[in-house]
Amino acid sequence: MTTSAIDRRFMAAAIRLSRQHKGRTSTNPAVATLIVRNDGNGPVIVGRGVTAIGGRPHAETQALAEAGERARGATAYVTLEPCAHHGRTPPCADALVTAGVARVVGAATDPDPRVSGKGYAILRKAGVAVDERVLADEAADLMAGYLIRSIRKRPEVVLKLALSADGMIGRLGEGQVAITGATARAQAHLMRMEADAIVVGIGTALADDPWLTVRLPGLEGRSPARIVLDRLAKLPVTTKLARSAHEVPLMIAVGPEADKERKAALAAAGAGFLATETYDGRIALPELLEDLAARGMSSVMVEGGADTARAFLDDDLVDRIILFRGLGAIGRGGIASPIDHDHIPGGFRLVREARFGEDRYAEWMRAI
Known part of the structure; x- marks a missing residue:
């Protein structure tokens, strides 16, 4: 050689x-x-x-x-x-x-x-x-998380979505819908394990009632922090996120107009708060990411929903795009994905493709 x-x-x-x-x-x-x-x-x-x-x-x-x-x-x-x-x-x-x-x-x-x-x-x-x-x-x-935090003073943002064969990420009013199989879901849990935090919007938190934890045998202790973009502190204390807040960190990104009584109830359940600025009726994402970097976070994974994904894309804050694609179609009443394999923003390059069971996987990254 x-x-x-x-x-x-x-x-x-x-x-x-x-x-x-x-x-x-x-x-x-x-x-x-x-x-x-x-x-x-x-x-x-x-x-x-x-x-x-x-x-x-x-x-x-x-x-x-x-x-x-x-x-x-x-x-x-x-x-x-x-x-x-x-x-x-x-x-x-x-x-x-x-x-x-x-x-x-x-x-x-x-x-x-x-x-x-x-x-x-x-x-x-x-x-x-x-x-x-x-x-x-x-x-x-x-080591993109470290490099991006050093250069851009914010964590790496990884946008991860699971799409049906017809480009949907869910169905209105039905909560979580299984789009991919067990092998692809296990891979997604491994990705969570390497992130500092998982981010979802309050709409997804209410509709899906997710755990957002790592649920693989022997790796349960590797769950990252969970962050909910919840300007008004609407998250009920009865949700899985709030009920598990003493075991896995839960942070609620709230605006100054958030209800004080609901915040107190969430705090009693074990949640922490990220005081954020608001812009045009929603949380100011660039400032939020700066605060997360100041807390030492290098990588956050955005998991949902469509509005939250679109907000990060519109603010040009996404560094890596990960799309899983299942075989089944959702059809009528489906929630369209804000992005798909044929509509990737400029500046991103395809870095890997794979199959997990019957499901396709593709990952794009932009230059650091």
């Missing part, structure tokens, strides 16, 4: 490893590092690390600790530029130099001004060979 092919192979492995803690590293990105050594019999991984749950320690220090003396003269594959700033621990770039790593292969560049370009500069100054942007787009795909 050529050096380029070997680099891509090990970087791809590092990117897969980084997904292990996606959504669990607080405000830090889920980064992975592989230390690879070649003593004449081909390259061998001698150290592995992924950003720890909660954000510390970083991937580089863990991989170097596992490699020990074998890191000297080895190559480090890092999915994000090594940090260059002093915090509670020394910079990861310095740790790589101290360990005697001979070469660093990096994927995505860190937009944090404390790091951007500086981590690589530390390495080069110490005589470490550096190759940048190997599988950079693939690495950025997995």
